[in-house]
Amino acid sequence: MLEIKGIDSGYGKIKVLKDITLKIEKGEMVALVGPNGAGKTTLLKTIAGMIVPSKGDILLEETSISGMPPHKTSARGIAYVPEGRRVFSAMSVEENLLMGTYLKKNRPHKTESLRMVYDLFPRLEERKKQTAGTLSGGEQQMLAIGRGLMMRPKLVLLDEPSLGLAPLLINSIYKVLERLNGEGMTTLLVEQNVKKALSLCKRAYVIESGEIVMKGPSEDILCDENVKCTYLGI
């Protein structure tokens, strides 16, 4: 589904990512974990087209999407759910969701897509007329994920869905992610909450200072001594 081949990327002259290689199969949910400032968000932004990589190639279903602007990568089927929710605060919940059907090919499915998101997050249906800025952090996260799903994407890039949320809300968000995974949604999940992410995803990459330092099945990574002491505090 997604293949990243040795990309370098960053902001202007500041290089953040060095020679990143990563692969996601169709229907797979893969975690990308690492400390603050490791380059996790930079990688997602590069895949989404918000940053153009200086080297390497990004393939989505065998076609290169490297260097495409975000409005084109989204048309190819990539949904980026940004860190910190980034809902359109002055627009209503439903208007936010409808932004997910902005692409012409998604407009005919408007009603069913709304139904699907409302079934997944009944809270959003209760608040559909409310201004998005007045929602709680958890509800805004649901909205951000729902808005991404409205795009009927082939690949979802989820950036820190648990950031700043209460444990109870994190659990309910993760329940939904689990369900989406079961339904075969291909996802790249970025998290600082290593334990949570690794319990959900079968495979993971660990990124540190812009380089992939470890990859493999989640159990192996959880057993690694380094990971244990750095991320899990065991």
Added chain:
Amino acid sequence: MITSIIINGILIGLIYALLAIGLTVIFGVMRIINMFHGEAVMLGMYAAFVLFDKFGISPYISVFLTAPIFFVLGSIIYKFLIDPIPAREREITSLIITLGISFIFATSAMYIWSADYRTVTLPFSQDVMVFIKTRIGYPALISSCMSAVMIVGFYLFMSKTYMGRAIRATELDKDTASVMGVNVKWISIATFGIGVVLAAMAGGILSPIFYIYPFVGSNFVIKAFTIVVLGGMGSVTGALVGGIILGVAEALASTFLEYSMKDIMAFILFLGILLFKPSGILGGRTRL
């Protein structure tokens, strides 16, 4: 008497609101202080004048005929003169560029049509109706109603259509809008075009009730800026409220103070709002 002053103030205020909406939308989405706005109003007035004078087409109809031309004009100005400006110099440079463009258009208008004051005299220009003891001229009434309809129409466009929502989303968060599939550059060009169309249409609608002359734009651009600041930048409902407040304030000033005091009301309101509520009456960030 006070009711009739207020009614007349509201009627003119609706036209002022239409005048300001194009400006507020351009500012909201692109953070561009568009000094060309007043000249777009002026060009709209002359377009209405020429079509009425040469072909006898009523300004209330011709504004729709000339709208596509103004859209193209606005898009060209944005694409070739404003878009190439680097992002960090945007605000100041775009102000200077649009100011320059407006001088070019105002002096060209003087060259083409001379400095004479022109009027559009409709067959019913002298007719008056009486409503709650208020004498209302037919042209003023029709112009106000048309402005009101267009404001409502624009509001619906911004809230109910994909493009309107994309404009608002771009206004709120460019990066996230682009991730949703919005071509931000194209939306910016179109928004500037729409802003110019709204200004030109307001000009056309104003033509039966105001004198038309090459430098009329500077008069309107000041009013439009006051309304935008008054109502809150980027807000359509704010522009409506601000327009009506300015219209009523002007009507009150010209009756109770002196007619010549009318035009300073804009500045008084402007200073007042900056002192007491700089975010505008409806405040907050970019509510529709």
